[in-house]
Amino acid sequence: MRISELLSKKGVDLFGKPASKEETIKHLVNLMDETGNISDKEIFRLAVMNREDEGTTGIGEGVAIPHGRSKVVKNAGLAAMVVREGADFDSLDGEPAFLFFLIAVPEVANDLHLEVLSKLSTILMDEKFRAKLIQASDVETFLKLIDEKEQEKFGSAQAAADDKQKRKYQLLAVTACPTGIAHTYMAAESLENKAKEMGITIKVETNGSGGVKNQLTAEEIKNADGIIIAADTNVETDRFNGKPVIQTKVAKGIHNPKELIEEALSGNVPIFHSASVAGEVKQQSGEKEGVGRKIYKDLMNGVSHMLPFVIGGGILIALAFLFDDYSINPANFGMNTPFAAFLKTVGGTAFAFMLPVLAGYIAMSIGDRPALAVGFVGGMLANTGGSGFLGALLAGFAAGYLVLGLKKVFSKLPNSLEGIKPVLLYPFFGILLIGALIIFVINPPVAALNNWMTFMLNSMGSSSKVVLGIVLGGMMAVDMGGPVNKAAYVFGTASLASGQFDIMAAVMVGGMVPPLGIALCTTFFKNRFTKKEREAGGANYIMGLSFITEGAIPFASEDPIRVIPSCIIGSATAGGLSMFFGCTLMAPHGGIFVFPVVGNPIGYVIALLVGSIVAMILLAILKKPKNKEVMEAIED
Template identity: 80%
Template sequence: MRIIDLLNSKAIDLEGKPSAKSEAIEHLVNLMDTTGNISDREAFRLAVLNREDEGSTGIGEGVAIPHGKSTAVKNAGLAAMVVKDGTDFDSLDGEPAYLFFLIAAPNEANDLHLEVLSRLSTILMDEGFRQKLILAPDIKAFLKFIDEKEQEKYGKPEEKETKLPEKGFQILAVTACPTGIAHTYMAAESLENKAKELGITIKVETNGSGGVKNQLTPEEIKNADAIIITADTNVEMTRFNGKPVIQTKVADGIHKAKELIQEALGGNVPIYQSTGENITEGQSSSEKESVGRKIYKDLMNGVSHMLPFVIGGGILIALAFLFDDYSINPATFGSNTPFAAFLKTTGDTAFAFMLPVLAGYIAMSIGDRPALAVGFVGGMLANTGGSGFLGALLAGFAAGYLVLGLKKVFTKLPNSLEGIKPILLYPVLGILIIGALITFVINPPVAALNTWMTVMLNGMGSSSKVVLGIVLGGMMAIDMGGPINKAAYTFGLASLATGQYDIMAAVMIGGMIPPLGIALCTTFFKNRFTKKEREAGMTNYVMGLSFITEGAIPFASEDPIRVIPACAVGAALAGGLSMFFGCTLLAPHGGIFVFPLVGNPFGYVIALVAGSVVSMTLLAILKRPRVDVQVSGSEILDL
């Protein structure tokens, strides 16, 4: 939906004179009412005000984009107003707003208002374009400026049909990271942007937390010149049989997109050869991959499938304690009231899947679908046998390689027995052997090791735990969601299962510091950053408070020597303080949304603020002011 198609000349006022935010909204609603797009003016006005109560839509830079989604809206539309003298709209940057766009979206329009909001926010980031709109001599010129800018950014409408060559896309790509939240989409955006710069057509499939999006079709794969796979988990590979395929880690998709695209079109990419089964593989037969890399990908495949059970179940368990009454029976705290018992039972059920799912999907990553059941059983036996998280890890790898061994052994069987292998031979023999292996070989020593570790952690003095918190907090900030970060997070998850709730608290606070420290620095030390970086810094407030460490990646990739040490020191301090204050956390994720579940929340907030401020200060000292950055008078920090 184009912006220009939603704007009605009747709903544009280039000489607005509101003296307050309420008057601005009132006038914009009146303008919208003149278009006939709304059936109930008052209902729509309330929808706009309700949205405004959730947070100001004054996005800064002199722009406000209020919006309302309501049954009172018959047809989607836009109203616009220019206030040449500006008016206060509670904007995020505290500055007056000069340009106003009101979005009206019907209830059944899905996320239409978000799409329009995204387009408007993007084109209005151009300061020169904003000035053209503010100074537009008449409505006709105002519409013309918007039409030209939208075409410049998104192309003409007719170009949408002709943009793709008859042959199809030159390059196809797949991105995937263990959590499917940040790296997946950052790699996709980087590849798309670099391809556009190089004049290359590309389509990127994302294997994110919400499932596969923008899925590649067989016809597109057939016509593509090359395939790029940037993934830290396994993706479905048999569809690429016979095609030139590059496979690398997801971080390369973010940082080395241009090089990957150039390599893909260089004519020297190995041809992927499938084993002939409908499998999910991590590498082509012609690609040399290190043992460590292969182990990491198999492990992350298990972790990525496990996380929804851990996060969902863990938070429900934590909520059970939040809503329960300790005084009823301290011995059964968490299940004393019916509602708390319901939450606890549901959470425990989800959480119980953690180790079987981890082991099952590690095994499947190695030995394909026949290994899934074998891994599940191995993980469950590790869980019930006392070897816990470490036992489940070993069970997953053992089950995967066990099934690979069985496949080789059964290659000697007649082809007529091929159909009974996956439904009879692999599950029966695989489960039997893994059962014996876990019960008699893995569980006894690993269970003893777990018992020793629990006793040791319980016996740690406050100083020893502070050191542990410092190490874990620092690890969360070293590679911003990479292997070291995931190792610390995985250790925190394992500790939850053994009742070490202080460890999870230190892990989460360490992961929150990097984006928060960067966001604070872009706010209070603006002259250290470009305009684009300052805009990205605002997003890091949300990502940091939500415990999404990956928000720091763009800054770390641009300036790792300064950003990573600053973030790591602040995160290590926060982790150590969390341990020092005796903070605990029953939930494995959630950021500020699970702060009510934190033991000693006051101390936890102190640790969070201290770590963030230290990271901000160190980053400001290390980066120094930029001579190439122009900061407006209202933005200059009095140093």
Template identity: 50%
Template sequence: MKITELLKTDTMVLNLESTTKDGVIDELVQKLDTAGRLNDKADFKEAILAREAQSSTGIGEGVAIPHAKTAAVKTPAIAFGRSKNGAEYESLDGQPAHLVFMIAASEGANEDHLQTLSRLSTLLMDESFRSDLIHAESEDEIITLIDKKEKEKLGEEETEESRAEEKDTDTPSILAVTGCPTGIAHTYMAADSLKDKAKEMGLSIKVETNGSDGVKNRLSAEEIEKADAIIVASDTKVEMDRFDGRPVLVKGVTDGIRRPEELLTQAKNGEAPIYKASGGGQEESSGDSSGRKGFYKHLMNGVSNMLPFVVGGGVLIAISFFFGINAANPEDPSYHPFAEALSVIGGENAFGLMVAVLAGFIAMSIADRPGFAPGMIGGLMATTGGAGFLGGLIAGFLAGYVVILLKKALAGLPKVLDGIKTILFYPVLSIFIVGMLMHFVIIEPISIFNTFLENWLDGMGTGNIVILGLILGGMMAVDMGGPINKAAFTFGIAMIDAGNYAPHAAIMAGGMVPPLGIALATTLFKKKFTKEERDAGFSSYFLGAFFITEGAIPFAAADPGRVIPSIIAGSATAGAFAMLFGNGLPAPHGGIFVIPAIQGGSPWLYVLAILIGTVVTALLVGFLKRPIRS
């Protein structure tokens, strides 16, 4: 398939109006939608922005290639935008972007589509080709230029394949692996950049690509054994254990694009460190350029894996309350066996495992598979010992770093013992160390602190409680699913675990308001939203009702200066009123499903708190946003 089968004149904007990254993305998304290439404009834009959040697709040299692979794409396509003055795009070299190609791959895109889309990214490495595109005078001329360049590229690939067949007995002196989260553009740009520079330097190289169409040009065991060095330029998971004992240079995919000569020189000069495998199978390349590293990355790994237990268990508990608040208690007159079963499944089992799962996956994020068992056991000890959620967090990080230290301590053992490290030494020693520290050092003081915190919250006056609700509710809207949102949500779960249900009532109210407020704004102020935004706004009623704060992200991303302050104000208001009305929520998730479970206040007053926050957000958005120009 040719590039020009995906890039048509009706998906080109030769004179981009915007000079900002967000504006450029908006223009090209709109162009694709107008041309009928998208199923859902808002979802596609959200996928584009999610990729940008991992690392900017402004690759430098005046080029940006935003891309996404999502079900929001109806037909695989490419949109082209040109800005002769340049748009600020957070490019790797700090230069403005003049050429922007937006790649839209459908979730079920076939291999031909994916190869064609990736081929475009490699063509843009040629400076003269970029110059020709900038100076082209019409859409048809651009099509002609791309056709000509693509034919040259395909001819070069055929020549390289022929040479490779003639030299199939040669082992490359340097190997490389490239990969990026989406696997469409950066993966292949890094591969071509390394290959082109290696050719200039007279080096023999083979590059394995980990793209969205799978692993291509896979490195063989013989090649790995004989190669002088291996370069891993990847921001996603690749198979690393196969490189055990070999010199490996681990970098981000953008390093492969921008700094190929530096990487190849380091590899050639023997400056790559010897890689030590963990025995965990697949490991994430440490060259992640997204910035999500350290504490936050490990915590989010634990929280994301814990959420199914929180959501599933919470909703089942809420359903049990439909039979009566005490219907799960066999000694209560309202007792119902089905309510008891729901409570046992959701509360005793799902919630009983919640903290252990959190700790286990935090530890696994730090130390790979060997961290999972001590993390789970430490988390379970925290639950049964009264240390609760905070104890589970400590157990997860403790287990992860204990395993890291054990790996270093046992690194000098004879290689013949490598096979039993992961099945004997690591689990026995790590579980022993973590268990002893939890039992004798950590559980008791954390349990005492939890009791103090619970008593302190119980003793707060009305004014202080309202301020706490204001803060927690507002935090839920600051980044809608990001670290601040998750910090508030995590605090709420910890308080539920400690027996104080009021903070989480404010948190869920604050989390429901952003999509509900946006939905109401699109209903009341139709002239300030496009048809696509109004359609997305209708779906936000359901997202908000189910406590899915992320439903407001597309609107916030499109107009952050007006939307984000509006939703923070509404969420903070809802949180404050929930506290003022004395509401408490024992179920951590579920939205409208768990409102009947409200304790310490009327469920109707809790609904009123949410409605007040929703109206505040809607009115502020309607007041601040400008009407859509016809």
């Protein structure tokens, strides 16, 4: 890293007049603070003083290079001061120092300070150069002198290093979550920010709902030292063949970026192998994946592809009821007027793809592309055969493992028949077998179970439904986008297919409460939060009203013991009240934007407000007011 890149005009004083070593360090730390590279002056000053206690950094020849390494250093930087009359700094030669350079590096920046120290010491050996710096008339001249000397001394080597840095990312990462909305981008931002703090170059590819962004190139993969895959759905991995690869949950990318980055660069990460076997890709990783984790990823792969059909189709169907005239023909409600009929037809068509897509992409996650068609057929047969969401779920897993079995069976065939496997053998035998399995084995008992569950839900009294609403609402706040949250959401979307619209209402209102409760608390109980937290809290109004529960994650990560229980109780309250008021929702997403299609919207708004206020009050009670002096120190 170039010395001139670490210095800025704000961090240079050419006319310093300190009276002691302590004052010199204090003034240099103040200059460093002006550059914006440190978040706490006092903590950093103590780090520099502690380093001085180990041995003076007054290296002699009129030069002193104090340095500090601390967690409060946001970015590596330099501050410089000229004391023309000289100042005592306990230098090794006993002489006063005239030139002072303070180095600040992050705690995890390895040996960056040694690199900067070495370069500074080298260029400052030139007595004439030192004299020019001391006599510099302005900061621009001072910085220009350093830049020219650095070019003279390290020009070709630095240019080569800079060129290499431009061409190569030390780390690459891929992030993906089931919905492709919040967790995907939060993990990417967390990894990028932490890598920047650590002085490490990284590029993060996001597999979001809008497709792949910032896609990794073959050249970047070739040059990278390690790969991090933080994903809860399957992503393309055979491109990483021969590279050290960490595969983990997307939540770890959000909460433990430093740990992942350090592990990826440790040299102890297993090499990923993607071996071509009989024309198909068999992926192997040195890191073993648990059965539960594998099932969850396969399921979420199906759910992530299903959601656009559910959300788009569900909202259109809900709008059809909103714009229709019930009095024309109650039995044909939703199709009575031409516009309503149009909305319901288009929405219903999209909605009909829900279960086949779910099963197809679960199967594909397990058995790769040959399993997609088999899963689609299985999901459609489950849909038409009455086994519904649960049947399609089972069909997806059954189809995936059926195709894996067929691959093993047909692996003994001659190589000359490789071309007909994916276009003839797998689809023919796979569809035949999944058809028999669904029609004769899965549909009869699962359809009966679905009928029983529907009957039980319909026959539930108001008190029982309130309890169900409390449970589902609370689940939405347990891990805010994690497995428990997703389980409640999937149950809500599945209930739409069976006409249980009150369940979806309780699920969505429960998911809106955590960000809103936190936002309200940062507004009305400001003394519980830092300035940065209050600013983030304001954004949670938008997140909560848009039904993006993940907005609460940064607060829950910082203070889980207080935030999560408050949010769970608030969400459970909202879910229970939604059921108590008989609210319904035919749209599986949308937040306030679909409130016009909510059954009993006034009761729904009350449930949302009460739940959010409950979460706010509990959080305010659990989080004690911060000490005023501490708050001021943090915000300074």
